[in-house]
Amino acid sequence: MFDILDTGASGLAAQRTRLDTIAANIANINTTHGPNGEKSPFRRRMVMFAAGHPNNASKPGVHVQKIMQDPSPFIRKFDPGNPDAGTDGYVNMPNIDMSIEYVNALEASRAYEANVTMMETTKAMLNSTLRLIA
């Protein structure tokens, strides 16, 4: 009976992971080096969802299956003065489009809200059932 709330919570966790990923994308929009200083532009991360509760896939809910890297080509920016520029004067910048990230962030937060609303109404429902006893 209380499992319905777990379903909502799994939705919250999944959408939060998605928002985290989007935040990391936006934070790294100008990153051209890897964590160890090697020269490799940041690749956009994408979250893949799959049906089933994270702890038990046969139960209702949603979980993050994997976080993928966007294979699309890097954005080429002409900047000969940049130390990362190649011989032709172009710098490889992360393949991140700010507008796409914003739209995805908005969608994720709306989906988060939908799950919260769902949990609120379910809670009201469970409360009324529990009042039967009292």
Add this chain to the structure above:
Amino acid sequence: MLIDKMINGGASPVLEQVLKFTEARQSMIADNIANKDTPGYRAKDLSVEKFQTMLRNHVEQANNGSPGSVNFDDIKSELEHPNNGILFHDGNNVSMEQLMSDNAKNVLLHNMIVELLKKQYQTMEMSLKDHAG
């Protein structure tokens, strides 16, 4: 026994089945909302019509027989995949608007049934007190 007739007769068993149904349906709706962005996810629902038909048949049987002679526990509801929403490019057909209205309707029905059941229990309590006093 009197208490048996009070518990198994009347509307209480019917109301209990409806409560079970709304709870199961709420779980489906929650799953659909959680999987709103899952690629390839198909919306799930419990058929309200089939449940109501089955319930009506049981109620008619119970009205013809003696109280408690019909068992309401074997009422099942069928899982269905509604196909009336837009199928998005990721293979997902969850319709948020439909879900929100289903959710509201389901909760209202649930709360109404709870109120009715509460009244039933109150009536029962009243008559029991009368017997004791």
